[in-house]
């Protein structure tokens with residue numbers, strides 16, 4: 066489905082760490098963090114050992130706790146909602162824009178104004194308070210952050226921008242991740258850059274940055290010794306091998322994004338000619354798309370799962386993208402969500418298929434995938 070894009074220089078960077086005794090809490094973590102301040106202009110970058118850990122620390126720093134409400138999208142990778150559950154807070158879902166798959170800003174505004182209408186059937190608490198918004202930059206395309214921030218200002222809410230799929234994307238010329246109070250990036254091997262496992266939070270909030278640095282390090286506040294823990298914390302530290310790899314990968318970010326743009330263009334040229342296939346829609350506010358995955362949608366008359374099976378049988382790995390969060394078994398059970406609650410999300414979930422995508426794909430490989438899709442559509 067995807068592949069990391071590694072050079073000898075990237076491997077060498079990791080090897081150099083292994084030639085020293087300092088495998089954690091060394092100089093590579095702050096150097097890696099600095100590449101994010103340089104890219105985004107953010108005042109602080111806090112590196113952690115996954116995107117999920119980063120989102121969780123933002124939830125803690127935003128003061129989101131038991132029973133609090135956070136408006137978010139059901140069309141995302143599940144971690145963006147799980148981090149609320151970690152703190153016994155309640156994700157309030159609103160449906161998405163059918164073209165981009167990003168949270169629908171009009172529904173978001175309505176939900177903030179009329180929160181009672183949007184509460185889940187089960188699991189809500191009395192006197193629950195709306196605390197924050199957590200939009201996701203889906204598939205590498207920034208959410209409509211101006212509209213989202215207007216809602217946040219009106220209701221005095223924190224904004225956590227899940228940019229785990231959108232490193233390097235820009236919205237009206239501004240870097241993804243910088244558009245709310247907190248932004249989070251992730252570096253699993255299918256992301257635009259990789260550290261194996263890893264994540265980075267960016268923010269301009271001095272106090273929150275200190276707090277998140279303490280929390281990632283077992284709750285040790287500045288001045289605490291190794292066995293003093295001011296806060297309830299976690300081990301969310303990134304190791305030095307990962308940070309060094311990330312530092313090397315960040316030097317190549319523009320090159321990596323350009324290669325992904327090229328692969329997306331090869332796909333678009335071929336797939337937009339197939340009438341039963343919709344190719345990704347890029348909004349005019351997206352001044353740079355940071356291609357994360359390439360998700361096509363089939364015409365409603367075509368059985369997506371059938372095509373997926375046929376492609377798989379031909380050795381072409383594909384994946385339905387996304388399965389709606391509100392219908393994941395533990396979510397549906399805890400909050401009483403049902404099929405039909407978020408129809409746009411469910412429709413996209415039924416028709417969407419991620420095709421093989423990475424910066425190392427060749428035009429011949431893209432052509433082979435597209436030819437197989439063409440064949441199988443004709444066959445069904």
Ligand SMILES: *Cc1c(COP(=O)(O)O)cnc(C)c1O
Nearest residue numbers: 115116117142144229230251253
């Ligand atoms: C990748 C991703 C994350 C974080 O994933 P990790 O595997 O924890 O690094 C969070 N949100 C979204 C939308 C993602 O795509």
